[in-house]
Amino acid sequence: QKEVEQNSGPLSVPEGAIASLNCTYSDRVSQSFFWYRQYSGKSPELIMSIYSNGDKEDGRFTAQLNKASQYVSLLIRDSQPSDSATYLCAVKDFNKFYFGSGTKLNVKP
Amino acid sequence: DAGVIQSPRHEVTEMGQEVTLRCKPISGHDYLFWYRQTMMRGLELLIYFNNNVPIDDSGMPEDRFSAKMPNASFSTLKIQPSEPRDSAVYFCASSPGQGGGYTFGSGTRLTVV
Numbered sequence: 001q002k003e004v005e006q007n008s009g010p011l012s013v014p015e016g017a018i019a020s021l022n023c024t025y026s027d028r029v030s031q032s033f034f035w036y037r038q039y040s041g042k043s044p045e046l047i048m049s050i051y052s053n054g055d056k057e058d059g060r061f062t063a064q065l066n067k068a069s070q071y072v073s074l075l076i077r078d079s080q081p082s083d084s085a086t087y088l089c090a091v092k093d094f095n096k097f098y099f100g101s102g103t104k105l106n107v108k109p
Numbered sequence: 110d111a112g113v114i115q116s117p118r119h120e121v122t123e124m125g126q127e128v129t130l131r132c133k134p135i136s137g138h139d140y141l142f143w144y145r146q147t148m149m150r151g152l153e154l155l156i157y158f159n160n161n162v163p164i165d166d167s168g169m170p171e172d173r174f175s176a177k178m179p180n181a182s183f184s185t186l187k188i189q190p191s192e193p194r195d196s197a198v199y200f201c202a203s204s205p206g207q208g209g210g211y212t213f214g215s216g217t218r219l220t221v222v
Binding site: 034036042043044045046049088090092095096097098099100101102 | 152157164211213215216
């Protein structure tokens, strides 16, 4: 069983700041990593995927992967109140996703 | 595309009753997954199918749970008999296969009283 660890939060940041969300995983073999956003009462939605070491940017979102340290992070620049949600880290093993418990982000106006 | 469609959105049932949850995956997606989400345990994979065939059901909690996928556009998750500890949000998700992420349905909130 793969372990995916996230700080449950809540992480509170002021509007316009950078939010940094972190995730560690137990299996060195894992190759695919994903970030999902889940608003309260809604289903998870995919926001980023990353497969190679380094950074991947998509708009205000940047995913960072360090396979040697078994660490993946998500940076949200210019945070908005609408970014307030739970962010789930997921590690893919073949066709199965293993999810962390999620970090709740609060962006305060 | 309408996305992954689940029904019902909410289900309240009495302990001991049979519950059937339904899912229609995105057309062309070869993989279908059933997840359960609770505050205590987060998202747990129950079972997944590839081309309508169950591949891994190791997450199914016990024999009271069963899942079927009679064709590429329909799957069911059945709980019989239901128990209060089955109360959770059940998500169905589909994926086109190698690479890429899942698309989740809206979920079914199950309450067993």
